[in-house]
Amino acid sequence: MLKRLLSYLYPIKIHSQKSAFSKSLEITWANGDLVMDSMNTNYSYGSLQRILKLGLKNIGFEKIKNMQHILILGVAGGSVIKTLIDDIHFPGKITGVEIDPEVIQIANRYFKLNEIPQLKIIIDDAFEFVLKTTDKYDLIVVDVFQDTKMPNFLFETFFIDRICFLLKNRGNILFNTMLLNKADNLRNQKLISDFSKENCSIKSIPRVEKHNELIIIEKLV
Template sequence: MIRKFFSYIIPIKIFKKKSARSKMIEVTWANGELVLDTENTNYSYGSLQRILRYGLRNIGYENILKMDHILLLGVAGGSVVKTLVDEIEYKEKITGVEIDPEMIQIANQYFNLNQIKQLEVVIDDAFEFVLKTKDKYNLIIIDIFEDTHMPNFLFEKFFLDRICTLLKDKGYVLFNTMILDEAHNVRNRKYISEVNSELFTTKMLPRIETHNEIIIINKVA
């Protein structure tokens, strides 16, 4: 494809749409791959896929292959789903929660997300879903952004405690956060300090991208 070839020289935008939830959504050929962006940040594929792959590697692909249910809060274009299914060859159930139906339409059209049979996409607010769900999960991936903004509820202790109660024994939380200033550093350190250290271990991974910091929580029991 000629656009793919030229994208190694200059990014080539092929789709642009204003979304009520996510402001401007763009699909672009960049360095030979399709990426999904909003106005100021990469939403799927590209650098975001590298970041989440790095987090999954830290958990361990062999551990992930033993899991039977993964919850993804924030689907966007579904790059982490593709990593799980295509690279790790994970075969079990994935539930993806996405608040923006237009994002899922784009993910289906440009990234064939609807062809992944083990993926169930739920259009819902992540906070509401987490309160309602009766399931337990081996891995909960939190990847929720509104452009460069992260909703405050993600860092509230109530939400943290609820997420932790949804983990199966020896389960993991992989939380992708954005750091733009010192206040965000303080916020992340406070978040980690509020995890119950008797039941869970926590760690921040060394950053591989300037503005993203991954927090991993592991249920030790």
């Protein structure tokens, strides 16, 4: 409790370790909350939780509450999962895909993800998983980062086609992206254009927490 109280004055790091995928992972008390950070950015809770919660609000909490199966690509500490459980009271099935097993070990220890009964965590590459899965989803959250970098496959036409195929009619995709330069802006413009070819309605919420842009897609047919 003392560390939590002191964190309102200054951040207090309580855990740090190296990771093959994320390089550096830290757990810190900040403003009374535990957050997970990589070397250069917030990985879970803190600003990232605010960003993804805004995206979920734009989709609609009531709509999400009535969904049956949600896919999370990029779990990290599980902040979007906590929002689904604690704020939306989502009763359905959640499948979380995370490439880094060390991240999940930390998330279980500090954020108790392993205590969420409807959550199934799969250690796999997001691209490989979407190729293999035969399930259909009401909501797909794409939040795949390696520190501040986003893998190139996320923006390839094949991946976009595949996640649209896995989406139920009237289902949604919440795509979290980071804009750090002009090339990133052009990349996102192409992404939005590619999704427009998939019989989807699209809107973007730019400059969330300064560097993030949320892209929200609804499958129309």
